[in-house]
Amino acid sequence: MSTWVVAGAGGMLGRDLVAALQRRGEDVTGLARGDLDVTDEAAVRGAVQRYRPAVVVNCAAWTAVDDAEAHEEDALLVNGQGAENIAAACAASGAALVHVSTDYVFGGDGRLPYAEDDRPGPRTAYGRTKLAGEQAVLRLLPGTGYVVRTAWLYGAHGPNFVATMIRLAGERPTVDVVADQHGQPTWTVDVADQIIALAQSGAGTGIYHATSSGETTWFGLAQEVFRLLGADPARVRPTTSGSYQRPAPRPAYSVLGHGRHEPARIPPIADWQPALHRAWPVLAAAAGR
Ligand SMILES: NC(=O)c1ccc[n+]([C@@H]2O[C@H](COP(=O)([O-])OP(=O)(O)OC[C@H]3O[C@@H](n4cnc5c(N)ncnc54)[C@H](OP(=O)(O)O)[C@@H]3O)[C@@H](O)[C@H]2O)c1
Numbered sequence: 001m002s003t004w005v006v007a008g009a010g011g012m013l014g015r016d017l018v019a020a021l022q023r024r025g026e027d028v029t030g031l032a033r034g035d036l037d038v039t040d041e042a043a044v045r046g047a048v049q050r051y052r053p054a055v056v057v058n059c060a061a062w063t064a065v066d067d068a069e070a071h072e073e074d075a076l077l078v079n080g081q082g083a084e085n086i087a088a089a090c091a092a093s094g095a096a097l098v099h100v101s102t103d104y105v106f107g108g109d110g111r112l113p114y115a116e117d118d119r120p121g122p123r124t125a126y127g128r129t130k131l132a133g134e135q136a137v138l139r140l141l142p143g144t145g146y147v148v149r150t151a152w153l154y155g156a157h158g159p160n161f162v163a164t165m166i167r168l169a170g171e172r173p174t175v176d177v178v179a180d181q182h183g184q185p186t187w188t189v190d191v192a193d194q195i196i197a198l199a200q201s202g203a204g205t206g207i208y209h210a211t212s213s214g215e216t217t218w219f220g221l222a223q224e225v226f227r228l229l230g231a232d233p234a235r236v237r238p239t240t241s242g243s244y245q246r247p248a249p250r251p252a253y254s255v256l257g258h259g260r261h262e263p264a265r266i267p268p269i270a271d272w273q274p275a276l277h278r279a280w281p282v283l284a285a286a287a288g289r
Helices: 012-023 041-051 065-070 072-093 125-140 161-171 188-201 218-229 272-286
Strands: 003-007 027-031 055-058 096-102 145-150 175-178 206-209 236-239
Touching: 003 012, 003 041, 012 027, 012 188, 041 072, 055 072, 055 188, 065 072, 065 125, 072 096, 072 125, 096 125, 096 188, 125 145, 125 206, 145 188, 161 175, 161 218, 161 272, 175 218, 188 272, 218 236, 218 272
Parallel strands: 003 027, 003 055, 055 096, 096 145, 145 206, 175 236
Antiparallel strands: none
């Protein structure tokens, strides 16, 4: 048994991670934003000194991708400085750190899955701030820092695309969904399991990708949600990104490779479809179905 501290424990991933650790009988303290503001350097140092964790997991983040365009400095404070504060506290105490990051550190114009060591090239303010966090962790914790990139998350405890589709299926006869963005829909519980496996593996530190295997589009994901609801998937109609202009451009290709898993002897997450089917009872219950 290890002692864990989870920052950002009130968020969609943080809640499932704390629950996954509790299920395993681990000694875990979940700190939501009200308990620990990661931008407060002294508070972060104090929390690590107080709980003396073997492992800290940073799930805290500014995740409002569009808002970050107009508030990059505020987002940087959380995603960059916050990550640095945690990494510095871990460096001082000897704790390992698993820091959660994103596919948005890449440009999204690739055609092959991005490898862990591919060159980042963020095109959004959110992506730039998350990259700053990654860099701080890798710089301050070369021997004890893990960066776990994930993408297209859905789960029981937060607004997400799957929850939105479940709602819209009950409200509208048809739904238009973009069919020209490719990625890997990923269940927060699977990411939680990967984080725990990684921290317990003794695997080499550095960057890992925790996304479902395979790939689809938002359109493909929406159709699968309709199928699972017993609704006609033809009610989902394909559209293009051009018809949904947003402040932050969305990556066209956000598929992440899992090449570092084999040497680490950690199986990558299953294909996105069986993963969604496994998650479905939990998602349906959270949506009141
Ligand atoms: N959701 C996705 O599709 C996705 C994709 C790729 C990567 N990620 C990454 O996965 C991680 C978890 O994301 P999530 O989906 O669980 O997002 P989330 O539900 O928005 O959780 C983030 C949590 O961080 C908290 N937070 C914000 N500022 C903070 C601060 N200064 N100090 C402490 N806590 C703070 C938020 O609290 P408030 O709610 O009170 O603001 C929230 O509870 C993040 O690193 C995110 O970048 C997510």
